[in-house]
Amino acid sequence: MTDLVFADENPELDTDGNAPKALEPWVVMIVDDDVAVHQVTQLVMADFEFSGRRLQFLDAYSGAEARELLKTRRDIALILLDVVMESEHAGLDLARYIREELDNHHVRIVLRTGQPGQAPEEHVIKSYDINDYKEKTELTKRKLITVFYAALRSYRDIMIIEQSRLALRRSIDAITRIYDSHNLRRFASAVLEQAAHLLGYEAQGLCASRVAAYAASHIEGRLKVLAATTEYSRLLVDEEISNLPAEVKVALDRALDDQVSSFDAHHFVGYYRSSSGNETLLYMTFSEPVDAQSRELLEIFCANVAITYEALLLREEIQDTQRSTVYIIGEAVERRSKETGAHVRRVGELAALLAELSGLRSSEVEFMRQAAPLHDVGKIGIPDRVLNKPGKLDAEEWEVMKTHSRIGFELLSKSDKRILQLGAIIAHEHHERWDGQGYPRGLLGEQIHIAGRIVALADVLDALVSRRCYKESWNFDEALSYVQEQAGLQFDPDLVAKLMANLPAVKDIYVRYPDS
Template sequence: MTDLVFAEELPEEAPAARAKPIDPWVVMIVDDDPAVHQVTQLVMADFEFNGRRLQFLDAYSAAEARELLRTRRDIALVLLDVVMESEHAGLDLARYIREEVQNNHVRIVLRTGQPGQAPEEHVIKTYDINDYKEKTELTKRKLITVFYSALRSYRDIMIIEQSRQSLRRSIDAITRVYDSQNLRRFASAVLEQVAHLLGYEAQGLCASRISAYAASHIEGRLKVLAATSEYSRLLVDEEVESLPESVRQALDRALSSQASYFEELCFVGYYRSSTGNESLLYMVFSEPVDAQARELLEIFCANVAITYESLLLREEIQDTQRSTVYIIGEAVERRSKETGAHVRRVGELSALLAEAVGMKGGDVEFMRQASPLHDVGKIGIPDRVLNKPGKLDEEEWQVMQTHARIGYELLNKSDKRILQLGAIIAHEHHERWDGQGYPRGLAGDQIHIAGRIVALADVLDALVSQRCYKEAWSFDDAINYVQEQAGKQFDPQLVKLLTERLDLVRDIYRLFPDQANP
C-alpha cells in the first residue's frame, strides 16, 4: 500500500523529453561599411565550433551597438571597427562594454582599416580588448583562426562562470531545503531547487519509504511527498500503480539496486539513512544532463539526504511534543467532564488568529502547540467546583479563578519555549480587554498577545460546546456575542480578524466536530 500526497492533474504517460536545438554562437559585427558585414558573413557561413553554428547581429554604428548590448547578454564575440561616427567610436564602445555594461565575458576583436588612427601597441595596452587585426590581413584562413580562438576563450570563461554560479545556486538550494519546516515542504523544495540548480526544464517527484523508527504505521510503504504538475493527480487512486509505467520501473530499479543512476534524460536518486529510511528522487529533463550537471546533482542530493534524516528526527520529536501537549490538555478536559476536542480547536483557532496578526510561521506553530495548555491549572481545582452543574457561588468562584495562577506556576518552571508561552497563556487567558478579568486585572495591550488570542478562541469554543453547566450555543449566536464583546471582553482588532475569516473558522469545526455546533 502506498500513500500518495498531492493534487491536480496526471498525464497519460510520463513526460516526453523534447529535443532542444543547440543555441548558436552569437557574433556581433560593428562596422559602418555594409560590405564588411556581407563579406564576413559569407566567409563564415559554414563555420561550426563545438557543434554550434553562428548567429550574426549587425550594428552599423557604435550607437546601434550600444542599444543591442543593453538587451543582449549572450554575445560571444564582437568584431569591432575603430573609425565610425567618430575617429574613436570603436575604442569608446570597447570601454563602454567593459566598464558601463560590465560585460567581461564577450571577446572583443578590433578590426581597423586605418591602423595609424589606433596604433596596435597603444590600443592593446590601454583598452580591454582580446585581439587587434588590420582588415587587409584578415584572409579567410586568418578570420577562421580568430573565430576559433575567440570562441574557445569565451567557452572556457563561461564554463568557469557557470561553475561559480552553480556553486552559489547549490549553496542557496541546500539552504532553502534545510529551512523546510516539514517533510512535505522539504520534498517540494527539493524538486523546485533541483530544476533551479541545473537550469534545465524538469518534471519529477520525491518519495520516501520510512522505517518503524520514524513512523511505524507506514513501515515499508512508499510515500510520495511531492510532485511537479506533470504527476500531481496521483492522489486519486492512492496506489503505486497510479504512477506511469516508466516511473514505476525507474523507482523499482533504484530500490532493488539501492543505488542512484542516470539515463540520458532521467535521474533517479536513491538515499538510505543510517536508521533505514529510504528516499527517492525521480527527475526527467527536457535535454540531456551533462557530466558537470550530474556531478552537481549528486553533491546536492547527498546534502539533501543528510537534511532529510535530520528533518525526520525533528518531526518525530515535534510529533511527540505535540501529542504530549494534547494528552495533558485532554486529560484536563476529561476530568472536568468536557468530552470532545476543545483543546485541539483552541489550538487551531489560536494559530489562525496568530497568523492573522502577522506572526511568523514558527511563532504560529508555537501558538498552536502552547494554547492547548491554557486550562492545565484546573488539575488543582476540586471536583465539586470543577464539575458543578449550576452557577458557582462566591467562594467557589474564587477557587475556580485560582486555576490561572496554578497553570502559570506549573508551566513557568520550565525554560522550554512552548511551556514558557503556555505559562503566559494559562495566566492571562481570563484577562479582559476592559480590565475586568482575572487574576491580575490587566487591560488592553498590558495583556500579552498570546493571552488575548487564546481568550477569544477559548470563549468562542466554550460557547458552541456543551458543558455541564450549559447547552451549546449556535455558531451564529456565539459570533454575535463575540462581536458584542469587542472592546469589552476581547481585543477589538482580534474580533475583526476572526469575523473576516469565518469560513476558515468553520473549517476547523468541520475537522474537530465533537459537541460543537458550527
C-alpha cells in the same frame, strides 16, 4: 601554412537511434561599417562549432545600431567590434557603454581595427574593458578560429560561474524556508534544476524516495517524489510515479532491484540507501554525455537530499509527538472537569487563525496552535467540588477557581521550551480583560500579551457554544453577538473585528473538530 578547415560532421545518435536535440547556438555580434567584413567573417566561420553549439550572427553597421540591439539582447556571447565607424572612437565608446551603462560584464569583446594608429593597443587594453585586440590584417582564418575558441570558452566559464552564484543564492534563500517535507520538495527541486547548469549540461530529471516503514509508515513500499525539474514538475502535485514514461519507470525499478547506480552516455540513475533503510533515486537525462566527475556530484546531491528528507521526517515525528502530548494533557484536564476534549483543539485552531490574521510569523502561528490547548492546565490543582459544581460558584469557591491561572503559569514556566513558555503566558493571562477588570493581575489593554488576548477570545467563544456542567450551549449567532458586545470591554476590539471578518474560516474549525 594553410588555415585550419572544419569539415561537416554527422550528429551523433542517441541510445534510441535518434539525433539529439540541437542546442541553442552561440550568439555573435559583428559591429563594423564594412559590409564585406560581415560577409567574410560569417563565410569563414559558417561551419564552426564549440561545445556542441553552432553560431548565430547579429549584424550592426554602426555603434548606434549596435546600442539598439544590445538594449534588448542579454544572450550575446561575443562582439567583434570595429573602432572607426560613424566616428573615430565609435567602437571604444560602444565598449564603454556596454560595460558601464548596460553593466554587461559577461559578453566577450574583441576589438578589430584596420587603423591601429587611431586606437593604440596598449592604451586601449589599459583604458577599456575589452578581452582581445586584433588588427584586421592579422586575422587569418586560423587566427579567427582561435579567437572564437578562446572567447566562447571564456564566456561559457563565466556563465557557469554566474549560474552557480545565482543557484547558491537561491539555495541559501530556500534553506531558510525548509520547515517541513513539503517545503523540502520545493527546495530540492530548485537545487536539482540548477544542478545540471552547475555542471554545464542541459538536463531534465527527478529525485524520488521510498521510506522505511518505521520512518514513515504511511508511504511504506511506494516511491514519493522529492524533487523534479520542469518536465516532471507535475509529479510534485500528485506524486504518481505510475504516470512516468515507461522507460523512466523501468530504469527506477531496475535501480531498486539492483540497489546500485547506473549510467550510459545520456542517462544517469543514482541509487542511495541510508543507514535507516530509506532508498532515494535520482533520474536524469542529458543532452551531452555525462563525465565521471559530474556523476559523482549528482550522487552526492542524491544522498544529501535523502539525508535531509529523513531528518525532516524525524523532526515532524517529534513535532507530532509533542502536539499529541499537549492535546493529551489538555484533554485530560478537560475530562476531569467533565468537558469535551474537542474544546482544547478548537481553542488551538482558533488561536492559530487569530494569530495569522494578526500578522504573526508562521512559526509563531504554529507555536500558538500548540500552546493554546494548555490554557487551563492549572485546573489540575482545583478540587473536584469546585471544578465540577453544577451551579454558580460562591465567593470563596470563585477565589479558588481563579487560582488555576497562577497554578498553570507556575507549572509551565519551569520549562525553558518556547512552546511551554508561551503556554505559561497564556495560562496566566487568558482571563485578563481589555478593560482591566480581569484576573489574576488586572492588566489593561495592550499590557496583556497578544497570546493572552487571542486565547481569551478563542476560549470564551468556544466555551459559549459548548455545553458545560453549569450551563447549556449557546447557538453560534448568540455567541457571536456576545463577543461583539464585549469588544473593547472583555476582548481586544481589533481581534473581535478580525474574527467577525473571517467567519467562514471560524465555522470551518467547528466542522473539522466537532464534539464527540
